[in-house]
Amino acid sequence: MLRNLKWRLIVYGAVTVFAILLFLPTLTPELPAWFYKIIPTEKVHLGLDLQGGMHLILEVEAEKAIESYVERVKNNLRDDMRDKGIPVGKLEREKSNQIVLEVSGDKDKWEKILSQRYAVMQELSTTALDKGIWKVVLVLDSRQAEQVRKGAIDQALETIRNRIDQFGVAEPEITLQGTDRILIQLPGIKDPQRAIDLIGRTALLEFKLVDEEGNLDEALKGSAPEGSILLYQRQVDPKTGGVKKIPFLLKEKTLMTGEVLKDARVTLDTQFNEPYVALEFDDIGAKLFEQITGANVKRRLAIILDDNVYSAPVIQERIAGGRAQITGRFDMKEAGDLAIVLRAGALPAPVNILEQRSVGPSLGQDSIRKGIIATLVSAALVALFMIFYYRVSGVIADVALILNIILVMGALAIFRATLTLPGIAGLVLSIGMAVDANVLIHERIKEELRWGKTIRAAIDEGYRRAFVTILDSNVTTLIAALFLYQFGTGPVRGFAVTLCIGLLANIFTAVYITRWVFDFLTLKMNVKKLSI
Amino acid sequence: MDLIRPGTRFDFIGKKKITVWISGIAILISLGSIFLHNGLRYGVDFAGGILLQIRFAQNVDISEVRNAMEAIGSKDAMVQKFGGENEFLIRIEKGGDDLEKISKEIQANLQQRFQGKNLEIRRVEVVGPKVGKDLKTKALWAVSLSFIAILIYVAWRFKQISFGLGGIAALVHDIIIAYGAISLLDLEYSLPLMAVILTIIGFSINDTIVIFDRVREDVKKYRKENLETIFNTAINETLGRTILTSGTVMMVVLILFFFGGPVIHDFALTLIVGLIAGTYSTIYVASPVVLLWNKHFTQKKKR
Numbered sequence A: 001m002l003r004n005l006k007w008r009l010i011v012y013g014a015v016t017v018f019a020i021l022l023f024l025p026t027l028t029p030e031l032p033a034w035f036y037k038i039i040p041t042e043k044v045h046l047g048l049d050l051q052g053g054m055h056l057i058l059e060v061e062a063e064k065a066i067e068s069y070v071e072r073v074k075n076n077l078r079d080d081m082r083d084k085g086i087p088v089g090k091l092e093r094e095k096s097n098q099i100v101l102e103v104s105g106d107k108d109k110w111e112k113i114l115s116q117r118y119a120v121m122q123e124l125s126t127t128a129l130d131k132g133i134w135k136v137v138l139v140l141d142s143r144q145a146e147q148v149r150k151g152a153i154d155q156a157l158e159t160i161r162n163r164i165d166q167f168g169v170a171e172p173e174i175t176l177q178g179t180d181r182i183l184i185q186l187p188g189i190k191d192p193q194r195a196i197d198l199i200g201r202t203a204l205l206e207f208k209l210v211d212e213e214g215n216l217d218e219a220l221k222g223s224a225p226e227g228s229i230l231l232y233q234r235q236v237d238p239k240t241g242g243v244k245k246i247p248f249l250l251k252e253k254t255l256m257t258g259e260v261l262k263d264a265r266v267t268l269d270t271q272f273n274e275p276y277v278a279l280e281f282d283d284i285g286a287k288l289f290e291q292i293t294g295a296n297v298k299r300r301l302a303i304i305l306d307d308n309v310y311s312a313p314v315i316q317e318r319i320a321g322g323r324a325q326i327t328g329r330f331d332m333k334e335a336g337d338l339a340i341v342l343r344a345g346a347l348p349a350p351v352n353i354l355e356q357r358s359v360g361p362s363l364g365q366d367s368i369r370k371g372i373i374a375t376l377v378s379a380a381l382v383a384l385f386m387i388f389y390y391r392v393s394g395v396i397a398d399v400a401l402i403l404n405i406i407l408v409m410g411a412l413a414i415f416r417a418t419l420t421l422p423g424i425a426g427l428v429l430s431i432g433m434a435v436d437a438n439v440l441i442h443e444r445i446k447e448e449l450r451w452g453k454t455i456r457a458a459i460d461e462g463y464r465r466a467f468v469t470i471l472d473s474n475v476t477t478l479i480a481a482l483f484l485y486q487f488g489t490g491p492v493r494g495f496a497v498t499l500c501i502g503l504l505a506n507i508f509t510a511v512y513i514t515r516w517v518f519d520f521l522t523l524k525m526n527v528k529k530l531s532i
Numbered sequence B: 001m002d003l004i005r006p007g008t009r010f011d012f013i014g015k016k017k018i019t020v021w022i023s024g025i026a027i028l029i030s031l032g033s034i035f036l037h038n039g040l041r042y043g044v045d046f047a048g049g050i051l052l053q054i055r056f057a058q059n060v061d062i063s064e065v066r067n068a069m070e071a072i073g074s075k076d077a078m079v080q081k082f083g084g085e086n087e088f089l090i091r092i093e094k095g096g097d098d099l100e101k102i103s104k105e106i107q108a109n110l111q112q113r114f115q116g117k118n119l120e121i122r123r124v125e126v127v128g129p130k131v132g133k134d135l136k137t138k139a140l141w142a143v144s145l146s147f148i149a150i151l152i153y154v155a156w157r158f159k160q161i162s163f164g165l166g167g168i169a170a171l172v173h174d175i176i177i178a179y180g181a182i183s184l185l186d187l188e189y190s191l192p193l194m195a196v197i198l199t200i201i202g203f204s205i206n207d208t209i210v211i212f213d214r215v216r217e218d219v220k221k222y223r224k225e226n227l228e229t230i231f232n233t234a235i236n237e238t239l240g241r242t243i244l245t246s247g248t249v250m251m252v253v254l255i256l257f258f259f260g261g262p263v264i265h266d267f268a269l270t271l272i273v274g275l276i277a278g279t280y281s282t283i284y285v286a287s288p289v290v291l292l293w294n295k296h297f298t299q300k301k302k303r
Helices: A002-027 A033-038 A062-083 A107-117 A142-167 A192-200 A216-220 A283-295 A332-344 A361-390 A392-414 A421-450 A455-487 A490-524 B013-036 B062-072 B099-113 B129-157 B161-184 B191-221 B227-237 B239-259 B262-297
Strands: A053-060 A088-094 A098-103 A121-128 A134-140 A173-177 A181-187 A205-209 A228-236 A243-251 A261-269 A274-281 A301-305 A308-311 A323-326 A351-359 B049-056 B078-081 B087-093 B119-127
Touching: A002 A033, A002 A392, A002 A490, A053 A142, A053 A192, A062 A088, A062 A098, A062 A107, A062 A134, A062 A142, A107 A121, A107 A134, A134 A142, A142 A173, A142 A181, A142 A192, A142 A332, A181 A192, A192 A332, A192 A351, A192 B099, A205 A243, A216 A228, A216 A243, A243 A301, A243 A308, A261 A332, A274 A283, A274 A332, A301 A323, A351 A361, A351 B099, A351 B129, A361 A392, A361 A421, A361 B119, A361 B239, A361 B262, A392 A421, A392 A490, A421 A455, A421 A490, A421 B191, A421 B239, A455 A490, A455 B129, A455 B191, A490 B129, A490 B191, B013 B161, B013 B227, B013 B262, B049 B099, B062 B078, B062 B087, B062 B099, B087 B099, B099 B119, B119 B129, B129 B161, B129 B191, B161 B191, B161 B262, B191 B227, B191 B239, B191 B262, B227 B239, B227 B262, B239 B262
Parallel strands: none
Antiparallel strands: A053 A181, A053 A351, A088 A098, A098 A134, A121 A134, A173 A181, A205 A301, A228 A243, A228 A308, A261 A274, A274 A323, A301 A308, A351 B119, B049 B087, B049 B119, B078 B087
């Protein structure tokens, strides 16, 4: 039994020391670098409700990515048919994933093009309209659609990560939630609105030619010519704040997008002292830009960002070297953010903000301070009460409770779990159950003593009996907590995590650690009378 | 030291004819209040909408904030004082996709209007209707499934379905009463309060199991006694523990209630009601359900 005592001390001691080491970084930031090499830990992360910062949930409109994918296929199809000399009448996208076209001419020839080069589109129906004219409905292959959808979400995640990295936030957390939601946590951010603008912007940069032949007035009335679209330039008067919208009739076809961008930087116009964004294309982009400008000299090329026309300068000459610029009365901050989103790339589909929560740093500190004070006061009172009621045994129980908290904190640190307000509720519940466990044991030992048992027998029997109770009540709660974790979301999970860890620590400290102390006192120190 | 003298025998179960009425009336009042209020008053977390918490360094009257909100065009905004001086909560319950834009406009407008009053926007919450609904349904599912798990585990550990049913009945009883209190006190049901409900569930089931465990033990010890007497004995034997544990937890919650600040206030209030219900329901809901079930559905092996 004595040997046994020694071994138990070593094991329990090791666990305790390890937990303290895990918890150490949370208490003090000044630890030598070698410490982190040996102990795989960080400080306990506080949730944004405690620390201050911003929490965002975005939904990627993946359907829109499918739409624009089908749109691109449609445009390619039109060019292809034209090149092959096949007359195409109506050619439109329907719903998000279908193309309807009216085609005439050699049926074998166009069917071959459709089946060979457009295998991603499946023929839904082919009906003869007039003689020689066929109406074909194509639908995007469901597997391909799934791939586009998944690709869009992955790319959105990557792009947002890039933008936030360039924006400069310490310890951002960007994760996929479910299938199409992105959870973003930015601790300690000062200007949440600016971050939202930066993250939520699609930033699709497009170059399109201005339709010089089409009638702008007709288009404004609602009948834009086939193959042309109406977009606006928004001009904000810096003095009055009024917004002027200038309409542009543009060719629908996009000549170039921001995909070929290599760099975007803010540059100051020396003449007007106004910042603009200088673009630099990669090799492919530079060649493409040279081709486009060469073929369209004296025409106007519109630079469009998210369906807003920024400028539409006349192309004076073929432009080699792959450089362009976006002007438009920015201030330095706007131009800087624009450069960031352009560098990080466009989102493949628009995103919706489903949820935004931002907590100012002062409020986070307030709730921490109040929470800590209330917790400390109540912990101290509970501890004093235990000593008052159970004397020396109460001291033992208090040691177990303190150890319990250290173990939970150590576990939170090593699992990199985040402590939130609901998490603290879970912690409080587990500590309440730890108090209960100690009370159960002590009451049981007292009861056994009353039956006239010796101290040793009372301790053995008391622990044996109370253990069953503690195990059943803790396991029942643990099972419930596991279900809450598995099926709950954010806050429910935060509660469940700390509760689970707390319950496990509870069984260890309340049953095993205190038992060791009692055994040590009665076996080794020969204590003859229990102070309980 | 002994809180309860050994051998104490209160006839707890014998009072069940009275307590059935107490529980029944409490449940009726709770459900009635929820029904009359058209359900709970959901906060932004669940209903969707915008919540702003703002603080001024200078003195600003609440009417000024109200006027400002009206001038901005948010007539449906609710403004209330919160916590310390010159601190306000602005709440707009509203669905729709453009919440983010509205929140942005309101913030910009307020900043402009209260220039020179050192406005600090301390908290912004914009929750789309989808998120709140999701949270509600998911939480409901998670809790329901965990109840089924508790039912199965307890029934297995105590070798009788009645114990599982008794435990769950007590849980349902406590949840209804906690929600009733939220409704009667007109508290806003938000995330922290959901955490309280979860805490109450944990506390209540723990309390129930402790007494069931004692019953399980006493059934073997006093083979001749009927189950009702055994329940009474078990409750009396664990009475000291029940008072100590519930008392300590109650002490903690009372401290939170008085010193925890405005955020914790509602939290602690609900918890107080839940703790009382949780302790009471073990004796007067869980135990009678087990007794009733055994009287009517279990074949009597002995006697």
